[in-house]
Amino acid sequence: MRTLTSYLRQGLAALRLLVALSVLLGVGYPLVVTLVAQVPGLSGRADGSLLTSNQSTVGSSLLGQSFTDKAGAPLPQYFQTRPAVSNYDPAASGASNLGPESIVDKVGAPSLLTQVCARSHAIGKTFGVDGSRPFCTADGVGSVLAVFHRGPGYGGPVTRAVSLNQACPATPFLRSYRGVTVQCGRAGQDYSRGQLVPIRGSAPRNPAVPADAVTSSGSGLDPDISPAYAALQEKVVAGTRGISVAQVDALVRAHQHGRGLGFLGEARVNVVELNLALDHRYPYRS
Numbered sequence: 197m198r199t200l201t202s203y204l205r206q207g208l209a210a211l212r213l214l215v216a217l218s219v220l221l222g223v224g225y226p227l228v229v230t231l232v233a234q235v236p237g238l239s240g241r242a243d244g245s246l247l248t249s250n251q252s253t254v255g256s257s258l259l260g261q262s263f264t265d266k267a268g269a270p271l272p273q274y275f276q277t278r279p280a281v282s283n284y285d286p287a288a289s290g291a292s293n294l295g296p297e298s299i300v301d302k303v304g305a306p307s308l309l310t311q312v313c314a315r316s317h318a319i320g321k322t323f324g325v326d327g328s329r330p331f332c333t334a335d336g337v338g339s340v341l342a343v344f345h346r347g348p349g350y351g352g353p354v355t356r357a358v359s360l361n362q363a364c365p366a367t368p369f370l371r372s373y374r375g376v377t378v379q380c381g382r383a384g385q386d387y388s389r390g391q392l393v394p395i396r397g398s399a400p401r402n403p404a405v406p407a408d409a410v411t412s413s414g415s416g417l418d419p420d421i422s423p424a425y426a427a428l429q430e431k432v433v434a435g436t437r438g439i440s441v442a443q444v445d446a447l448v449r450a451h452q453h454g455r456g457l458g459f460l461g462e463a464r465v466n467v468v469e470l471n472l473a474l475d476h477r478y479p480y481r482s
Contacts, residue, residue, distance in 0.1 A: 247472055255468050260284050260419035263471060270322060272436040273480040275429050277467045278408050279315060281416035289415045299331075299340050299394060301361045303383075309338035309394075310361055315410040316403065323428050328399040329410075333369035337361040339397055341373060342390030350391045358387055370395060404428070420464035423452055439478050447473050 245257040255261055261284055263274035270276050281288040294308035301307050306314070313329060317336030320327015333339045338361045346352035357378045359368040364380040372378060373393075381387070406424040426448045434444040451470040455461050474480075 247468065249472060249475070254472065257419065257466055257469055259286070259468075260417055261468055263467075272432050274471045274474070275421070275426060275433060275465075275467050278418055278421060278425075279311075279410070279412040279416075280418070281412075284417055286417060289417050291414050291416070292412075299338050299392065301337070307338055307361070309340070310336075312410045313337055316405045319405045319409050319428075323432055325404040325428060326400070327403075327405050328397070329403045329405070330396045330399045330401070331394045332397065332399065333359075333362065335362075335366075335369075339369050339395040341370070341378065341393045341395060342387040343373065343393050344390045356390075358385075358390065360387060360392075369397075419466050419468045420453075421467055423448070423463055423465055426452075426465045426467075426470070433474070437474070437478050437480050443478065444474075447477065 246253050247255045247257055260277045260280055262280070263271050263276060265271055281290070292308070294311075296308075298308035301310050309331060313332035314336040316329045316332065317327045319325075327336075328334070331339055340360050342358045342360050343350075343354055344356040346355050354374040354376045357370075357373040357376050358381055359366075359370065359378055360381050362368055362380050364382050366380050368378040368380050370378045405428070406422050408422045409425045409428070412418070427445075430441050430444045430448065434441045437444075447470060448465055451473060452463060452465050454463055
């Protein structure tokens, strides 16, 4: 039978272990990590990779920023980032959870396909390039049909075809499908019995607007873009600032980073650092 003394001994041993681990892991370990983080070469990253201008902190090279006006329109004197969460708010960081099967719009919730199509269409107009993409309509929505057949299931001849992402009175992107006139979609109608048929269209296999321009990163906070997306924007930025494309391109190349460890990921351009360098080297005068 255990005595009161044995219980006290076990309690004191547990208390000593608690105190020792608290000091070691709650004080010692964080202190060592903090000291190591202040080693030259590491301190900047540990402190958040902050960027300064005129002795004021203006951002972080690890976190993107919006370069838009009050209405949300892109400012042409700056390079634009990837699609991001609202105002690059870290509290809103996260993915949309929309995947390749998200091709049909819902009321107030465009599909991933339509989001990509709309962004590509807008970027094409902004930078004067072909914004068309496979499976996108000319007006920037997903080119998807609901196709109905006479036979059971999806067998037999086609009797009806509806452009799901183009609400009436819009003109469908395709005049006819297998001999049947394509109709615009009507609100409140149930098209679930139709076969979903994405239409590729005549867009080039390699769109002029790169993929990172129309899709966000997993966090929605990425400050980097591809060199291809940066090159797409150089002419507009140069013209707005009254400098040559060659001058802008030189800055882009100076802020281009290669693959991590030489083989991870892709080459990238840090937009926040690049725009800060633009303001220092070639100040914008409206």
